[in-house]
Amino acid sequence: MIQTRGLCYRYPGGSExxxxxxxxxxxxxxxxxxxxxxxxSTWLALVAAxxxxxxxxxxxxxxxxxxxxxxxADAWRAAHIGFLPQKLHLSAALTVQQNLAMAQWAAGxxxxxxxxxxxxxxxxxxxxxxxxxxxxxxxxxxxxxxARAVLLKPRVVLADEPTxxxxxxxxxxxxxxxHTTAQQHGATLVIATHDARVASLLTAQEGDGLGQIGFSRLxxxxxxxxx
Ligand SMILES: Nc1ncnc2c1ncn2[C@@H]1O[C@H](COP(=O)(O)OP(=O)(O)OP(=O)(O)O)[C@@H](O)[C@H]1O
Numbered sequence: 001m002i003q004t005r006g007l008c009y010r011y012p013g014g015s016e017x018x019x020x021x022x023x024x025x026x027x028x029x030x031x032x033x034x035x036x037x038x039x040x041s042t043w044l045a046l047v048a049a050x051x052x053x054x055x056x057x058x059x060x061x062x063x064x065x066x067x068x069x070x071x072x073a074d075a076w077r078a079a080h081i082g083f084l085p086q087k088l089h090l091s092a093a094l095t096v097q098q099n100l101a102m103a104q105w106a107a108g109x110x111x112x113x114x115x116x117x118x119x120x121x122x123x124x125x126x127x128x129x130x131x132x133x134x135x136x137x138x139x140x141x142x143x144x145x146x147a148r149a150v151l152l153k154p155r156v157v158l159a160d161e162p163t164x165x166x167x168x169x170x171x172x173x174x175x176x177x178x179h180t181t182a183q184q185h186g187a188t189l190v191i192a193t194h195d196a197r198v199a200s201l202l203t204a205q206e207g208d209g210l211g212q213i214g215f216s217r218l219x220x221x222x223x224x225x226x227x
Pocket of ligand 1: 014034036037038039041043
């Protein structure tokens with residue numbers, strides 16, 4: 001669940017960004033769209049408790065975000081937020097298995113090989129566990145990064161431009177994979193994108209009967225920057 005009211009963020013010495021209110025039920029999908037510079041990354045950073053709002057209220061997975069600071073915010077993020085960044089940030093020197101184990105260590109948990117295997121298997125990439133990132137195709141690397149994002153069973157999955165530089169077929173596959181994976185984990189999914197194809201892909205997903213709750217939209221415009 002994500003709920004915002006009068007949410008604003010001001011970069012030090014910069015303009016204030018004001019975000020429209022949203023209410024995304026648990027397990028639903030939010031399409032966060034808008035042109036470059038409209039505030040998508042900032043909104044994701046607020047939801048992930050990487051930065052604190054300058055005004056307004058924000059609740060994510062039943063947590064009031066204004067109350068979270070420092071190490072508490074880090075621990076909360078590790079436990080509840082799965083992040084699929086545009087640049088996948090797999091550690092080049094570590095195997096697929098070790099990249100996922102790293103996520104468990106970073107969250108202060110013991111390495112759980114069975115869980116890593118099951119998560120990779122659910123995404124069809126278990127046989128790649130011993131490979132290094134440079135030995136993966138782009139699509140395989142994205143599956144591995146998604147496995148890492150959902151490994152700790154987050155309540156919210158944030159995907160930043162997951163279809164950038166993908167052709168139509170690969171983009172459809174990426175959106176389907178994100179949607180079904182988030183649903184399997186009962187997680188709320190946010191897809192931040194300026195790719196117009198994603199809205200029609202999500203609509204098609206619903207038509208296929210894959211979505212039960214539906215998706216909502218948060219469309220940002222550069223004009224929301226107050227001068
Ligand atoms: N560190 C910063 N200091 C000051 N202003 C910033 C900073 N980071 C971003 N901004 C400004 O905040 C606004 C929103 O930026 P943001 O990166 O959130 O947009 P975006 O929609 O994610 O863009 P893109 O699609 O290009 O990644 C922009 O006007 C940007 O210039």
